Amino acid sequence: MSGSNVEETSEQTRGREAEPTARGRGRGKKDTSRDVVANMEARLAKVELAMADTREGVDLIEQGMEKGLEDLREQIQDLREGVLVSQVQPVSHEEFMSFQDKVMSMFANAVSARVMATHEAPRVEVPKPHTFSGKRDAKELDNFLWHMERYFEAIALTDEATKVRTATLYLTDNATLWWRRRFADIERGTCTIDTWDAFKREIKRQFYPEDVAYLARKSLKRLKHTGSIREYVKEFSTLMLEIPNMAEEELLFNFMDNLQSWAEQELRRRGVQDLATAMAVAESLVDYRRGDSSKPKPPSKGNQAKGGGDKRSQGHTSKEGSSKGPSGKDGKGKDKRKEFTPRTNCFLVRWSALGTGLP
Template sequence: MSFQDKVMSMFASVESRMEALAARMDTQDQEIRQELAIYKTTVSARVMATHEAPRVEVPKPHTFSGKRDAKELDNFLWHMERYFEAIALTDEATNVRTATLYLIDNATLWWRRRFADIEKGTCTIDTWDAFKREIKRQFYPEDVAYLARKSMKCLKHMGSIHEYVKEFSMLMLEILNMAEEELLFNFMDNLQSWAEQELRRRGVQDLAKAMVVAKSLVDYRKGDSSKPKLPSKGNQAKGGGDKGSRDYASKEGSNKGPSGKDGKGKDKRKEFTPKTNCFLCDGSHWAWDYPKRKALNAMIEENEQEGDAKVGSLQLLNALKAKPM
């Protein structure tokens, strides 16, 4: 083999190695580009999640003391479930352990006994449904729905509509399997007649609208009852006329007070101020309370007497003129 052939084979070998290296570099470059794209997508998704869902401080749920009250126990379990959703807590066993931290008083004593049974292996409470079942078995009152139905049947609209709607709503929450039509019938049937007629006139077809309309009725009636009632002419006629005439009658009549005894029970009513002045002297009193009324009456009588005398003189003169000479 000549020298030239050796050189050519060496070049061919180097060229093949270079081509293989270039192929490997292309493959690695593609892999790096794919990984970089994945990293970019992950980072952008985290940034978007940070901007779209800001961290909100979740309020702590209320504690449960073990009171045998259906509404209080239902509210406790419902708030705990909302709390788990807010903090994204999905593990069943962790939910149970978290809920037991909010038990106090009698509820704490109950859970200590149940926890001892769990350690002994006599019972298992490792899911949220099992915890709800056990706590309701211990603290949930018996026949809650039955007693609520009886109370709803006996409930009557005796006071304000606001109180009636409040009591009906509380009973309704304790009855889970009552139909909407039956609830509406009970609500309408227990109302007073005037309220039931008004709701039927407005054509309510569901319970929510009936409650809203009922609350508006009580507001309307309260607004009317709070308005002051102005005295009418009929009331004045039935009550004895105008106050000014009563004051005048008390001055011109007897001096007996309201008690009917002389010298006692003086009239303490305020003196009435007339709207118009006296037309005789332009004073701030009625014409019949004119201070010089007696003198005025005397002058009127004197004028009447003078007028009668003048009339008599004229009649005598006419009679003399009529006599024949």
């Protein structure tokens, strides 16, 4: 038993001796790993610093290269422009100078023309258009709308609403009453008239007579040359303007067909081919016939007895009457009897011829 105790005591002693040795070894290993890690961290920091320095260097190199490339491009461009200028300059200098002279002369002409237009151009007074009273007449309404459009062009008026307001200022009588009613409808919102086309459509709907062209065609068909040819031409022109879609040939045919035979023959003899020429020739015929009818007729014996002769014959007759009768009235009575006597003789001769059966 003593021996076993001794062995246990020796083992315990060995175990105690062995513990410090193991602990020492573990501490040595930890210290070594710590040193390795520290060395690695130091090396890694150095590598990172080196990489940062390298990156900065690369950036500087890139910036330098970009700047160098830009400078090189500018130098190449300058060189190219210099070469082109040196090649073209001897030829283009004279052309440039001539072109500059032309531009300056054109500019001077434009300035002078503007000055002349500003100082010398007279101011054109635009006449006011005629008013429209609301008469149901196609010609008057068409003329009113046409004059208003020409007035808008003269004053350079382009706004549609302003055109409508301006046109309503030239309405009178029934047309004014009509517009007052339409304006009340506009304020209530029941209708809209804010453009020139809408205004023309509404005013024609109210005042433009229906079947104007149809009625004008009927009147033109019934028109005949019965009185003065000038009146015929005037009436034909009025009816013709109310028929917008009638052909020129048809108008010419109607104009000549409704003339009297002598006028139609004269127009055909002159070979008229259009309506304007036919109207002009017809009016000249009127003037010619009137000129013939206004020529003085040669005085006859009866006219001389009535006092249509010259003063000498009248004086001679009055003298004869005064010598044959007691007063001038008797002389005039004798003159009248002288005028009436041949007619009475003719009547008696005809009566006697009828009574006796002589030829």
